[in-house]
Structures are given as structure tokens and as C-alpha cells.
Amino acid sequence: MKQPLRPGLISRQTDPDNLESLFSSLDGRITPNESFYVRSHFAVPEIDARSWRLRVEGAVARPLSLSSDDIIKMPSATHAGLLECAGNGRVFLSPKHEGVQWELGAVGCARWTGVPLAAILEAAGLNTDAVEIILEAADEGVAEKTSRPAAPIHFARSIPIAEVRQRDVLLAYAMNGEPLPKAHGAPLRAIVPGWYAMASVKWLTRILVSRQPFRGYFQTIDYAYWSAPNGMQPERVPLSELAVKSQIARPAMLETVAARSVYRVHGTAWSSRAEIKKIEVTTNGGESWQEALLLDAPLEHAWQRWGYLWNVPGASGPCTLMSRATDARGRVQPVAHDSNYEGYVIHYTIPVSVQIA
Numbered sequence: 001m002k003q004p005l006r007p008g009l010i011s012r013q014t015d016p017d018n019l020e021s022l023f024s025s026l027d028g029r030i031t032p033n034e035s036f037y038v039r040s041h042f043a044v045p046e047i048d049a050r051s052w053r054l055r056v057e058g059a060v061a062r063p064l065s066l067s068s069d070d071i072i073k074m075p076s077a078t079h080a081g082l083l084e085c086a087g088n089g090r091v092f093l094s095p096k097h098e099g100v101q102w103e104l105g106a107v108g109c110a111r112w113t114g115v116p117l118a119a120i121l122e123a124a125g126l127n128t129d130a131v132e133i134i135l136e137a138a139d140e141g142v143a144e145k146t147s148r149p150a151a152p153i154h155f156a157r158s159i160p161i162a163e164v165r166q167r168d169v170l171l172a173y174a175m176n177g178e179p180l181p182k183a184h185g186a187p188l189r190a191i192v193p194g195w196y197a198m199a200s201v202k203w204l205t206r207i208l209v210s211r212q213p214f215r216g217y218f219q220t221i222d223y224a225y226w227s228a229p230n231g232m233q234p235e236r237v238p239l240s241e242l243a244v245k246s247q248i249a250r251p252a253m254l255e256t257v258a259a260r261s262v263y264r265v266h267g268t269a270w271s272s273r274a275e276i277k278k279i280e281v282t283t284n285g286g287e288s289w290q291e292a293l294l295l296d297a298p299l300e301h302a303w304q305r306w307g308y309l310w311n312v313p314g315a316s317g318p319c320t321l322m323s324r325a326t327d328a329r330g331r332v333q334p335v336a337h338d339s340n341y342e343g344y345v346i347h348y349t350i351p352v353s354v355q356i357a
Contacts, residue, residue: 008035012100016040017183021105024252026268029296029305030080031108033176038183039085039106041155041218042141045203049187054120054171058134058209061125068187071115072173078113079170079193080302082270086196086223086239089346097343098145104247104350107270109303112191114172117164117207126161126209134158134208134216135190135201143217157199157223157238158214159192167193171204193301194272195240196344198223225341242272244333245347246279246306246325251354259356260314265292266307271327276304278326283310285320285351286335292323316357322349 009019019038021031049068056064085106087099100106121133137155142148159169170191173180180186185202192199198218220236228234246269257263265283269276279292292308306323313319324333337348 009038010103010105012102016043018100020102021108023104023107023247024249026249026266026305029109029299029302030176031110033110033178033181033184036108036110036175036184037085037106039100039197040139040183040202041144042139044182045138045140047138047187047203052187052205054188054204054207056120056124056207056209059127059130059211060121060209061127062123064120064124066120068173071171071188074115074119076113077116077168077170078111079168079191080109080299081112081170081191081193082107082109082242082301082303083191083197083200084242084245084270086198086344087346089350090343092350093337093343093346099343103253104249107247107303110176112170112172113174113177114170114188114191117169117171117190120171120207121161121164121209124209127211129211130161130209131212132158132160132210132214133164134206134210134214135199135204136206136208137201138203138205143222145222147221149217153217155201155218156214156216157201157218158210158216159199163192163240167195169193194242196223196242198239223344225344227340239341239344242270243345243347244271244274244276244325244327244331245269246276246323246333247350248321248323248352251321251352253352254354256355256357257312257319259312259316261312263310263312264307265310265321265323266305267323268303268305269323269325270303271325271329271331274327274329274331276306276325277328279304279306279308280324280326281308281310282322283319286322286349289324312356317355319354319356321352321354324349
């Protein structure tokens with residue numbers, strides 16, 4: 001029998017279930033497990049934790065086969081980490097793009113506990129000619145896009161070895177102090193800080209150390225975009241690093257706001273490998289911008305909450321709000337979507353339309 005959807009999550013697709021958080025209910029800095037969005041490409045795999053093994057093979061000196069107990073006994077680390085689906089906000093694009101029609105809630109921030117991937121790779125002994133780490137999952141099926149392999153495939157993504165070391169990639173078995181939930185990748189998933197969540201592969205079964213760049217479906221067809229640097233021939237480039245972004249949690253889209261009231265506009269912002277330095281809010285469709293208050297101390301790889309007190313006008317009628325973020329690297333959230341990314345990397349200043357009454 002099909003399990004009921006969890007309270008507080010919105011179904012965007014079934015078979016497999018893809019569930020979105022209610023972003024307007026944003027409260028604390030850490031998203032509870034039961035409220036964390038769920039992105040699945042194929043059916044959740046049935047895994048026997050007792051017989052499950054993580055295989056580490058390829059360009060290594062010592063191939064490994066690790067049980068859950070082996071991994072839990074290794075020195076662990078706990079990090080906050082934001083995960084955002086690369087298609088978060090896709091429903092707002094015009095023209096419409098294929099894929100799950102997420103609104104604002106395909107994003108969340110949790111505390112992850114596990115073993116640094118670098119420690120696993122050190123135990124295996126990387127060969128000097130190794131260039132990438134391929135993370136392969138247990139889930140498999142027929143891909144969604146029109147251009148796809150005829151046979152079922154496993155979900156898999158790769159990370160350059162240099163990025164593994166710089167980003168403190170974690171192989172997580174716990175989420176917010178609890179065993180990793182099945183929908184979020186139990187018994188083991190990757191957490192790649194600062195990258196879109198397709199890189200944080202769930203239900204890990206194999207780590208393949210490769211001597212050449214990975215060209216798999218989810219690396220070059222899906223979760224990739226066309227790029228032509230310096231006038232060269234266009235090529236497919238894998239999505240990777242998060243773009244600077246802020247979102248308004250309240251007021252929610254189409255919310256009614258009381259005239260002549262003081263309304264607390266609030267939301268979150270994030271970026272990759274840089275603190276959020278400034279949030280600006282417009283309550284008049286972009287004619288003028290006011291600086292908001294940052295509410296949290298900087299925490300690497302987590303989102304930053306912010307708030308702004310809006311003196312709502314007395315005149316009734318429609319009103320458009322937007323927020324924009326600036327990070328410590330000087331990157332500013334754009335006003336329009338970059339169509340080169342097609343239905344991904346949706347980090348422009350999405351207008352929130354409200355009604356003053």
C-alpha cells in the first residue's frame with residue numbers, strides 16, 4: 001500500500017515521490033527531517049543494511065568493501081549543509097521547462113554526520129593518475145528526458161579529486177542527529193557542500209576512482225548545460241557550484257497584507273564558498289531597494305536568515321516584493337534567469353505578488 005505523504009510536504013510528482021517543503025513556514029536555521037524536501041529520480045531502492053557494502057575501486061592501490069559498521073567506527077565529522085535542487089523555482093520560468101515543477105521549497109539545511117570522503121580515499125590509496133571520483137547509487141530506472149539510454153541506469157555523478165579535498169565532502173549516515181531516513185539516502189549518502197544537490201548522491205553503493213572525466217547521463221545530458229568559452233565550440237558542462245541566491249518566505253505568493261501595518265518580511269539566502277554580506281528588499285517592484293537585517297552568525301555551507309520591517313502603504317491594491325543577495329566574493333543575485341541554464345540554476349530575483357487590503 002502506498003504510504004501517505006508526510007505532513008508539511010507538498011507532492012510535486014509521484015512514482016517516484018518528489019516532495020517539496022512549505023517554504024513559507026520557514027522557522028529555524030536547521031530544517032527538521034520531516035520537513036526536508038525529497039528529490040528522487042527513480043523508485044527508492046530496497047537495501048538490506050546487514051548485507052549492504054560500499055565498494056571503493058578503480059584507480060586505487062587497495063580496493064575496499066566497507067559495511068555500515070566499518071564506516072560508523074571510523075572518525076566522524078558533523079557539518080551543517082544546505083542542499084538545493086538545481087531546478088528549485090522552475091515553475092516560475094517562462095516559457096515552461098520540463099522537469100519537476102518546484103516552487104521555492106526544493107531547498108533545506110540540515111546537520112549531517114558521517115565520514116569524510118577524503119579519509120575513505122586515503123584508506124584506498126589513490127593512484128597518481130586519478131582525476132575524478134564517481135559516486136554511484138543503488139537506485140536505477142529509465143531516465144526522464146526524451147534523450148536517454150534505452151536501458152535502465154543507476155544514478156551517478158562525479159566530482160574532481162581537487163574538489164573533494166577543498167569542499168570536505170562527507171559520506172553521511174545521520175541527519176540532524178538521527179539515523180539517515182530512507183528517503184534521504186540510507187544507509188549512506190554523499191554531502192557535497194556548496195554544490196547543487198544532484199552531486200550529493202543518495203543510497204551510495206560504489207565509489208569508482210576514475211582516470212578520466214565521467215561522461216554519464218546525469219553528468220552530461222541531465223544536470224548539464226551548453227557552454228562555449230572564448231568562442232570555442234559549445235560543449236556540455238556539468239552543473240556544480242551553487243549560485244548566490246535569496247528567497248522570500250513571507251509574505252507568501254498572493255498573500256493578503258493589511259494596509260498601514262508593519263509587516264516582517266523574511267527569508268533566507270545562500271551562496272557557495274562565500275558568506276552572504278548583504279540582503280536588499282524592494283516593496284515597489286524594483287523602483288527602490290532597502291537593506292535587510294542579517295539574523296545569523298556566518299556558518300559555512302549553511303543558509304543565512306534575514307528580516308526586514310515593511311511599513312505597508314495605506315492604499316489597497318497589488319504590490320510586488322523581491323529580495324537580492326550579495327556575497328563576499330562580490331556576486332550579486334541577477335534580475336533575470338540565464339537561459340543558458342535552461343531549467344536549472346534559477347537564482348534570479350523572483351517577484352512575490354501580494355495584495356494590500
